[in-house]
Amino acid sequence: MERDRRIYLCVKSLLNISMDLKDDFNEYSDMILFIADRIADKMQREIQNDVEKFGIHENGKIHDMTVYEQKIYDKDDKIEREIDEAIEEARMELNQVEENV
Amino acid sequence: MKTFQFQLVITEKCNLNCSYCYMNKRPKEMTKEVFHKHYEILPNLMKLHGADNYVAAYFGGEPLINWELIEYSVPIFMRDEKCSSIFIATNGLALGPERQEFLRKNNVSLSISFDGLWNDINRPLKNGLPSVETYLNLKSILNMRNCKVMVGPIRNNITMVENYKWFRDVFGIKSPDFTIIRDDIWSDKDVEIFKTELKDLTDENIKLIKEGNETLIGWYGLYFLDTYYGRKFGKRKHGCFAGNSGLGFMPDGKIYPCARFGSENFHILYDTIKEIEYKKSINLFFNPKIFDPSTYEKCNTCKLKVICNAGCTFSQLQNGLKVEKEECVPIDNVCKLLKLLYSETGRLIEEVQNTNTFKKIVRNLLRS
Numbered sequence: 001m002e003r004d005r006r007i008y009l010c011v012k013s014l015l016n017i018s019m020d021l022k023d024d025f026n027e028y029s030d031m032i033l034f035i036a037d038r039i040a041d042k043m044q045r046e047i048q049n050d051v052e053k054f055g056i057h058e059n060g061k062i063h064d065m066t067v068y069e070q071k072i073y074d075k076d077d078k079i080e081r082e083i084d085e086a087i088e089e090a091r092m093e094l095n096q097v098e099e100n101v
Numbered sequence: 102m103k104t105f106q107f108q109l110v111i112t113e114k115c116n117l118n119c120s121y122c123y124m125n126k127r128p129k130e131m132t133k134e135v136f137h138k139h140y141e142i143l144p145n146l147m148k149l150h151g152a153d154n155y156v157a158a159y160f161g162g163e164p165l166i167n168w169e170l171i172e173y174s175v176p177i178f179m180r181d182e183k184c185s186s187i188f189i190a191t192n193g194l195a196l197g198p199e200r201q202e203f204l205r206k207n208n209v210s211l212s213i214s215f216d217g218l219w220n221d222i223n224r225p226l227k228n229g230l231p232s233v234e235t236y237l238n239l240k241s242i243l244n245m246r247n248c249k250v251m252v253g254p255i256r257n258n259i260t261m262v263e264n265y266k267w268f269r270d271v272f273g274i275k276s277p278d279f280t281i282i283r284d285d286i287w288s289d290k291d292v293e294i295f296k297t298e299l300k301d302l303t304d305e306n307i308k309l310i311k312e313g314n315e316t317l318i319g320w321y322g323l324y325f326l327d328t329y330y331g332r333k334f335g336k337r338k339h340g341c342f343a344g345n346s347g348l349g350f351m352p353d354g355k356i357y358p359c360a361r362f363g364s365e366n367f368h369i370l371y372d373t374i375k376e377i378e379y380k381k382s383i384n385l386f387f388n389p390k391i392f393d394p395s396t397y398e399k400c401n402t403c404k405l406k407v408i409c410n411a412g413c414t415f416s417q418l419q420n421g422l423k424v425e426k427e428e429c430v431p432i433d434n435v436c437k438l439l440k441l442l443y444s445e446t447g448r449l450i451e452e453v454q455n456t457n458t459f460k461k462i463v464r465n466l467l468r469s
Contacts, residue, residue: 083463087454090328094447096404097440 104185105152106347107143109136109174110160110360111167113352117192117232119224121253121282123415124364130167131352136174138373139350146356147183150346154185160349160360165195175207186210192224193243194235201242214249217264217277222257240272248274250319253282254291261298262305265318278319281442283412285420287434296441303445310453310462317462324446326466331408340394340429343414344370344386358386361415390428391418399431409439 014035111131113124147155157178159171171189178184189204193213204211216223221231236243248268252261261279268274279302287295302318309316327336339345344358354374357363368382389396394411403409411417417429424430453459 079464079467080460082467083460086325086329086463086467087450087459089332090325091447091450091454093328093332093408094443094450097444097447 103150103152103346105143105147105150105155106158106342107139107155108158108160108342108347108349108360109139109164110162110349110351110363111136111164111170113162113364114166115161115163115192116166116194116227117163117224118227118229120255121223121251121284121286123284123361124162126162127352127364129352131170133170133173135352135354135373136170138354139356140174140177142356142371142373144183146348152346154183156347157184157187158347159187159189159191161190163192163195164189165191165200168195168200172203175203175209179207188212190214190249193239193245196239196243198242201244210247211244212247212249212278213243213245214251215245216250217268217272218259219250219256219264222255223251223253237271245272245274247278248272249278249280251282252279252295254287254295256298261302265302265305269316275314275316276318276322280320281435281438283432283435284416285432285434287438289434292434292437292441295438299441299445303449307449307452310449310456310458313458315458315461315465317466320442321446321449322462322466324443325450325463327410328408328443328446336395336408336410338395339392340411340417341414343392344368345392358414361413365415367415367418385427388428394429394431397429397431399436403436405440405443409443412436412439 014032017032109131113127113129115122115124115126143155147153157174161167164171175187178187187207187209188211189209190212191214193211193215196211214224215236218233220233220236224232226232226235250264250268256264265277265279268277303321306316306318306321330336342359343349343362347359348370349357349359349361349363351357351360351363354372355363355369356371356373357367357369362368368385369379370383370386371378385391391414394400394409395406397411397417400406400409400411411429411431412435414429416435417431418427420432421428421430450459
């Protein structure tokens, strides 16, 4: 439960950051989604380390963007490959299912 | 290590009278004392089932009727590091703003059962009156995003597409979680009607994706993931949690494979009040022919063998008893429905596989 509470607090902080950004949200949305993705991967400890290291503070300011941008590109490439693989695998498997029952 | 489903049936009472409900609505509510009896035995049961964490899942009846026990027990789960999440399956009718705030603060997730336009006939109020109007009145205070829609053979001349459009246009729910009722209630004619309506629903979803809407009705996502993970990693070793990766803890202190077994008093496993273990039934649920669909004889020749998780363990056990077997036997017409759903999921993928919108949807599915 402690772990989930930390995840919850991270999400809450992210929402606060998003709300603070308001009109600038689109510019930073990839970065926020990246962090949200980390949370979904239950890597909240790593996020907390990054927050301390790169300066994403609770007041919503994001200081060092380049590190996160590189991580986004690296991660995106891996995710893109998995998406294509998932679609192809599911397509091939379900191609064999007869629709007549 | 796996996650154990601590399914707490805190009351069998309900404020609705659903046509397909399998609970017997006995009037007993779980007390704090019984809750503690269940909570004390939980670590031993988790160990027995090879789990190192658990989900606390409130179930009913309508669990919100026993709100006092929810308020009492949620803080206990919050303090328990072995509790990975808390969940309530509810019809949402008794979710006022204060209760929603309590649940939000404690990170309790909700699954709201609501059948949309079918609710009037399938889920009337306890006094028999239609219930859709009640939900329309609650629309502004209820977050219906995690909405579960049970699809059965009776749809009072409102098709799946019509109901889906109503969810989308009236409630703003783009991707409701349509789920089939996996009981032996579908006639051959019902399956044919389902087939026709499902094709129309798939066409509607394909159209929306092609128009750039990130919308995927629940079951297409589920069968997409089951197919991909089944093919890549092999399907999971159990069909549903009943008796294997979770148990149903009843208001009277008895424990069964799940709530449905409990309500029917079928295969009691433990009595925490009298401190009795029912070894024959306990052993039965460690038999793969009960919990693992990959061992079901009927599935051997099915093309979905490596991806499909079959139906409800309770229904399949009952079906087995019809042919004098104490093992799960999948129900013919439920198998037909599952084949149609997998087939239509395949058709949807074929149609939209190259669109960016579908890739975004898959990205979210893989993330979920």
